[in-house]
Amino acid sequence: MVISEMVQEMRAAGVPVLDLGGGIPRFDTPRHIVAAATAALESGDTRYTASRGIPQLLVAIAAKLSSDNGVVVDPATQIIVTPSSKHALFLAFMTILDPDDEVLIPTPSWVSYQSMARLAGAHPIPVPLSAVDGFALTARLLRDHLTERTRAIVINTPNNPTGRMLDPAEAAAVAEVAVEHDLLIITDEIYEKIVTGDTAHLSLGARPDCADRTITVNGFSKAYAMPGWRLGYVAGPVDIMAAMLAIQQHTVACAGSFIQRGGVAALTGPQLALREMAAEYTIHARLVVDGLNALPGVTCHLPEGAFYAFPDIRGTGLADDRLFAQRLLTQTAVAVTPGSAFGPGGEGHVRISFATSADVIDRGIGYVSKFVNEIR
Secondary structure, X not given: OHHHHHHHHHHHOOOOOEEOOOOOOOOOOOHHHHHHHHHHHHOOOOOOOOOOOOHHHHHHHHHHHHHHHOOOOOOOOOEEEEOOHHHHHHHHHHHHOOOOOEEEEEXXXXXXXXXXXXXXXXXXXXXXXXXXXXXXXXXXXXXXOOOOOEEEEEEEOOOOOOOOOXXXXXXXXXXXXXXXXXXXXXXXXXXXXXXXXXXXOOOHHHOOOOOOOEEEEEEOOOOOOOHHHOOEEEEOOHHHHHHHHHHHHOOOOOOOHHHHHHHHHHHHOOOHHHHHHHHHHHHHHHHHHHHHHOOOOOEOOOOOEOOEEOOXXXXXXXXXXXXXXXXXXXXXXXXOEEHHHHOOOOOOEEEEEOOOOHHHXXXXXXXXXXXXXXXX
16 A cells, blocks of 8 residues: 555556556456447436346356366355455355454465455464475464364465465365365456466356355456456355345345446357456566566576466665665656565565566566675
8 A cells, every 4th residue: 555655646646657566457448348338228217226246147157167177156146246256255254253253364376365354353363484395385284273262274276476376286275275274265356367377267156065165256357358347256155145135135236237237238249358357467477577677686487377476585785675665766756565564475576467468567577686786
């Protein structure tokens, strides 16, 4: 947030900041999705919908989960359409966590997980992963942080900020611990369509031993370049979805009616734009990683998914990632995100987004190179 505020202040003062910190796709929403929402608006589809969502979108989500993820759910009882995947996550935390419950969150992780747990009155328990082994998650690490108050595990794959994707051994480890200790699993799969390596996306909700304990969260912001639409969804066991629906009914009520029509078009219409965007992200990933690894004191692994690189900057002579990000911004007008913002395990790293254009990436890495050489 500090970096974001500094960017806003600098831009307000007329400074042309190159933003490599944000997670917003540079693409416009595909035209057929916009057309569907526009047609709904023009036809007067501007009223409340059922809190669960419109039937057409629920059916489309169920079909998508079955065909793409192997997650089989009843659209009438096991899915809720939400105004953003972020709200879907918040509903999940509010539904399954009681005051003083604990939830395991492998870190580095997206910053809002811990805050959402606290808003529910629960305690987020970071499970620090290490860059030394590629931020691998093991059953031993999870067990080391268990107590009698542990209620759930949060899994984000592909991961923000590391770009790491859950592999079969890690999925088995999570399932083993969850079954042993009767834990729920929240999986955030918002980046599933952005795969920049050869690793296949895995959904824990597709495992027979996890199907009745997994809450799957996803949305349209990243894959379909729809961040401003605020449209997401959550799927899971019937009883949990019923309780979650009650919270939605008494908070936001429902997602926008015409926005849901756009969601139907996204899932049932042409998917070529997704492949084109993913192909560009793959090119950008290599551009960023190659540029970073050419810098003295910087090491960066090629991400498997999402659109972030997470370089280790401790060898540059400025190991404090917050100070690194602040000085980089004030001295070169390039914005990156400090790794320590993502919790234990992120220290000494910065997150660089390649969701922007190749030109911005090329110029931004050039300025980072100049900065690194100066501080060394």
